[in-house]
Amino acid sequence: MIKSEVAKLPTRYGNFDIKAYKDGSQEHLAIMSKNFSDINTPIVRIHSECLTGDTMGSLKCDCNNQLNLALELISKEGGLVVYHRQEGRNIGLVNKVNAYKLQDEGFNTIDANLKLGFKEDERDYGAVGFILKDLNIKEIKLITNNPTKIKFIEDCGIKIAERIPAITEINKFNKNYLQTKKDFMGHIL
Incomplete structure (x- = not known):
């Protein structure tokens, strides 16, 4: 670091x-x-x-x-x-905007991340x-x-x-x- x-x-x-x-x-x-x-x-x-x-x-x-x-x-x-x-629970800005689009279609924040192939929260606190x-x-x-x-x-x-x-x-x-x-x-x- x-x-x-x-x-x-x-x-x-x-x-x-x-x-x-x-x-x-x-x-x-x-x-x-x-x-x-x-x-x-x-x-x-x-x-x-x-x-x-x-x-x-x-x-x-x-x-x-x-x-x-x-x-x-x-x-x-x-x-x-x-x-x-x-950014975006560590999925990055592009994927976060894609998750927003899915939320616009009715998905919640967790399901949007899962649909994009991510865990509900990808953050690492190390x-x-x-x-x-x-x-x-x-x-x-x-x-x-x-x-x-x-x-x-x-x-x-x-x-x-x-x-x-x-x-x-x-x-x-x-x-x-x-x-x-x-x-x-x-x-x-």
């Missing part, structure tokens, strides 16, 4: 420090509050890349809202967002584990609804002092998506 130096990132949420990590062809980002190194139990969000949501504000998902929630929280209370660059270890994380307050991320953190030997729900606005475009995550992926919503 290749690491960058730490750089400053002023944002509309406040001033952060950032550090990039390269794992094969994927590059991930650690976005840290200015007081990050002084906090024993930081707030942490593992945020999986969603170009359509994070950049374009897609209403089909809750990704942009969850990222904004996390950045606001860590700006105020201190912590870290690991921006995990595995790079996240490396980043957390590199940043000397031992105990966190985890922002997530995803039981897979909770298990991953526990398997890394990191104590979860608190789970902070990432509950955001439901709309007519993401209602079925969120229901599928709850019913079939065990998300805590």
